[in-house]
Amino acid sequence: MGADTMDEKHETTHEGGDVILVADGVTRTFGGLKAVDVDHFEIPRGKITALIGPNGAGKTTFFNLLTGFDKPDEGSWTFNGQSLSGVPPYKVARRGMVRTFQLTKVLSRLTVIENMRLGATGQKGERFLPSVLRFLWQGQEDANTERAMDLLRRFKLDAKKDDFAGSLSGGQRKLLEMARALMVDPELIMLDEPMAGVNPALKQSLLGHVKSLRDEGRTVLFVEHDMDMVRDISDWVVVMAQGKIVSQGTPDAVMSDPAVIDAYLGAHHDAELTFDMEAQIEAEAEQEIAAETEEKH
Structure with a gap:
């Protein structure tokens, strides 16, 4: 096709x-x-x-x-x-x-692993009330961290996990x-x-x-x-x-x-540049130059 x-x-x-x-x-x-x-x-x-x-x-x-x-x-x-x-x-x-x-x-001022965690959706700890009760979201964050590390290893970034992303x-x-x-x-x-x-x-x-x-x-x-x-x-x-x-x-x-x-x-x-086309281009260029010269004077 x-x-x-x-x-x-x-x-x-x-x-x-x-x-x-x-x-x-x-x-x-x-x-x-x-x-x-x-x-x-x-x-x-x-x-x-x-x-x-x-x-x-x-x-x-x-x-x-x-x-x-x-x-x-x-x-x-x-x-x-x-x-x-x-x-x-x-x-x-x-x-x-x-x-x-x-x-x-x-996010330059967060570490590589913190950037990765932010990519996860539906995190319970992001809501105000559950955020103060760590036991409600710790398991989910551990799972997110494990998934993040698997991806960092895949992309050869696991050695950088604790480095700031800006580096x-x-x-x-x-x-x-x-x-x-x-x-x-x-x-x-x-x-x-x-x-x-x-x-x-x-x-x-x-x-x-x-x-x-x-x-x-x-x-x-x-x-x-x-x-x-x-x-x-x-x-x-x-x-x-x-x-x-x-x-x-x-x-x-x-x-x-x-x-x-x-x-x-x-x-x-x-397209092949014929003699007539070349002459036309040259004439147009000369006209532009003449017009610019006239404007200056």
């Missing part, structure tokens, strides 16, 4: 199978600029989907809308068939849809945020540029962890600019440009789609 462009109507955006999230008619405008204008969007269940596009395409804004961190002008979306329109972020997470951020949100490197913070997200045992994990600012030594580790999430039966949606990574781990790729979905398909099909190439490099970038 080849890549699909935005001019076509689709019942699904992938090669068959179940979908976990569906969005329709989602728009968001800032000061007259339509940052997001998505007609239809789906995420296949149990797969890794990459959301790619040039800077300013609206990818992070779309993430924020889907997870309740921002409100759209219009549109609707569902997760496991349930509407998420107007649902606040903490309730979105409780339903099994969690996200990480391009700039990590670890971690950028890559280690990414790992911590991913591990903390798993404390709620989510079905869908949304990663916003997980490789940004990560040194090469940790990139392969992060790649392996993303793949392992799919192997466990979880669904992954991630934003990324590294096309080698996208091709390596993605099952499905969706391309945004100027707020719209311009293409979607398998990694190989999308990478060769003219709509994608144009989105990144500009239309007609690969």
